[in-house]
Amino acid sequence: xxxxxxxxxxxxxxxxxxxxxxxxxxxxxxxxxxxxxxxxxxxxxxxxxxxxxxxxxxxxxxxxxxxxxxxxxxxxxxxxxxxxxxxxxxxxxxxxxxxxxxxxxxxxxxxxxxxxxxxxxxxxxxxxxxxxxxxxxxxxxxxxxxxxxxxxxxxxxxxxxxxxxxxxxxxxxxxxxxxxxxxxxxxxxxxxxxxxxxxxxxxxxxxxxxxxxxxxxxxxxxxxxxxxxxxxxxxxxxxxxxxxxxxxxxxxxxxxxxxxxxxxxxxxxxxxxxxxxxxxxxxxxxxxxxxxxxxxxxxxxxxxxxxxxxxxxxxxxxxxxxxxxxxxxxxxxxxxxxxxxxxxxxxxxxxxxxxxxxxxxxxx
Numbered sequence: 001x002x003x004x005x006x007x008x009x010x011x012x013x014x015x016x017x018x019x020x021x022x023x024x025x026x027x028x029x030x031x032x033x034x035x036x037x038x039x040x041x042x043x044x045x046x047x048x049x050x051x052x053x054x055x056x057x058x059x060x061x062x063x064x065x066x067x068x069x070x071x072x073x074x075x076x077x078x079x080x081x082x083x084x085x086x087x088x089x090x091x092x093x094x095x096x097x098x099x100x101x102x103x104x105x106x107x108x109x110x111x112x113x114x115x116x117x118x119x120x121x122x123x124x125x126x127x128x129x130x131x132x133x134x135x136x137x138x139x140x141x142x143x144x145x146x147x148x149x150x151x152x153x154x155x156x157x158x159x160x161x162x163x164x165x166x167x168x169x170x171x172x173x174x175x176x177x178x179x180x181x182x183x184x185x186x187x188x189x190x191x192x193x194x195x196x197x198x199x200x201x202x203x204x205x206x207x208x209x210x211x212x213x214x215x216x217x218x219x220x221x222x223x224x225x226x227x228x229x230x231x232x233x234x235x236x237x238x239x240x241x242x243x244x245x246x247x248x249x250x251x252x253x254x255x256x257x258x259x260x261x262x263x264x265x266x267x268x269x270x271x272x273x274x275x276x277x278x279x280x281x282x283x284x285x286x287x288x289x290x291x292x293x294x295x296x297x298x299x300x301x302x303x304x305x306x307x308x309x310x311x312x313x314x315x316x317x318x319x320x321x322x323x324x325x326x327x328x329x330x331x332x333x334x335x336x337x338x339x340x341x342x343x344x345x346x347x348x349x350x351x352x353x354x355x356x357x358x359x360x361x362x363x364x
Contacts, residue, residue: 002120002121002122003118003119003120003121004069004118004119004121004124005113005117005118005119006066006067006068006069006113006117007117008066009065009066009067009113010113010117012065012066014339015337016065017065017114018333018336018337020061020062020065020110021110021111021114021333022330022333022334022337023057023058023061024058024061024062024107024110025107025329025330025333026330027054027055027057027058027061028058028103028104028107030050030054031051031054031055031058031099031100031103032100034047034050034051034054035051035096035097035099035100038051038091038096039093039096043091045085048081048084048085048091049085051081051099052078052081052082052085055074055077055078055081055099056078058074058103059071059074059075059078062074062110067110067113069109069119069124070106070109070110070124072128073102073106073124073127073128073131074103074106076128076131076132076135077099077102077103077131079135080095080099080131080134080135081099083135088140089140089143090140090143092143092144092147093144094144094145094147094148094151095134095143095144095147097147097151098147098150098151101151101154102127102131105123105127105154106127108123109123109124126150126153126154127150127154130146130149130150130153131150133146134146134147134150171209171212171213171215171216171224173212173224173225173228174224174225175225175228176225178270179225179229179270182229182268182270182271183225183228183229183232185268186229186232186233187204187232189232189233189236190203190204190232190233190235190236191204193235193236193238193239194235196239196242197235197238197241197242200317203313203314203317204231204232206313206317207231207234207306207309207310207313208228208231208232208309210308210309210312210313210354210358211227211228211230211231211305211306211309212224212227212228213354213357213358214305214308214309214347214350214351214354215227215302215305215350216354217349217350217351217353217354218301218305218347218350219346220301222273222277222300222301222302222305223273226271226273226274226277226302227274227277227302227305227306228274229265229271229274230265230273230274230277230278230281230302230303230306231306231309233261233264233265233274233278234258234261234277234278234281234306234310235257235261236257236260236261236264236265236278237253237256237257237258237259237260237261237262237263237264238253238254238257238261239260240253240256240257240260241253241254241257255290255291256291258278258279258280258281258282258290258291259279259291261278261279262275262276262278262279265278273300273302274302276300276302276303277300277302277303277306278303278306279291279303280292280294280299280300280303281303281306281307281310282307283295283299283303284299284341284342284343285299285304285338285340285341285342285343285344286340286341286342288341289342296344301347304343304344304347305347305350307342307343308335308343308347308348308351311331311334311335311338312331312332312335312351312355315330315331315334316328316331328355328359332352332355335348335351336348336351336352
């Protein structure tokens with residue numbers, strides 16, 4: 001299989017590339033929302049104009065970052081939408097669906113370049129050729145069927161790809177009888193506090209599952225039982241905030257909650273590692289965290305794992321647990337953005353591997 005590279009893009013700083021992916025996803029969401037609005041509420045010039053501008057922004061960002069092979073595909077898509085604005089190309093649901101699929105495929109190519117510096121030539125050429133033909137067609141009535149044919153080609157290409165290897169997203173943790181009794185107690189504490197703070201009672205379980213998945217991907221995993229205790233008890237210090245009467249005392253309670261939570265957990269014997277994780281879960285790799293401003297390897301690995309899981313779950317699910325809005329990719333980008341800042345780069349790799357397992361399992 002032939003590949004193409006974008007060496008100038010690969011040479012950019014990681015922060016810039018991460019920003020590009022985040023902006024791409026934002027534009028992608030805007031485009032999907034606009035097309036869904038057209039399909040659901042009816043066609044209007046303002047919606048087409050918004051669609052054109054979102055595509056133009058997406059194309060411009062890729063152009064600035066030297067992704068010329070992808071720019072050509074996005075430019076042809078932009079020209080088709082501009083034709084709709086001009087009235088010489090009629091909007092059709094097949095064309096709307098094609099726009100969504102093409103930007104998804106372009107994103108997959110972008111991810112390939114981001115991760116391995118090369119991407120599939122065949123897919124890029126298939127998209128470019130198909131869009132060129134649709135735009136060049138002089139008889140507008142033929143365009144919907146041409147769009148449907150290109151959609152079928154894209155689906156066929158996807159089906160021919162090798163299925164991802166199924167991987168388990170269930171991590172079984174072995175506890176001693178005494179540990180199991182404590183864990184059951186910690187689960188009760190967690191669920192009660194989350195209800196009082198307005199969080200979903202499932203938040204603790206979601207954080208725990210992701211912590212364990214990340215931990216499995218680490219070269220030197222931490223004790224999974226200790227990590228479980230930390231996952232359930234990391235927020236216990238926030239109970240203090242329930243009695244705060246003003247913003248200043250609430251801020252102080254929030255800054256001290258890792259220390260308070262660690263102290264509460266330390267009252268239960270045998271959880272020393274978990275206590276250290278809870279105490280440091282708001283520290284940052286670059287030393288800008290709290291409560292003690294620890295830096296680098298002075299911060300327990302389990303604290304980083306816990307912090308990444310909390311960040312991802314809270315972005316995706318929101319406070320109530322019912323706010324899920326398919327923002328997983330945004331959450332992934334935000335966690336990855338913290339590479340070398342909030343989290344060590346090698347643990348970001350473990351996080352990404354864990355999320356890939358989740359996505360594969362979800363697709364099944």
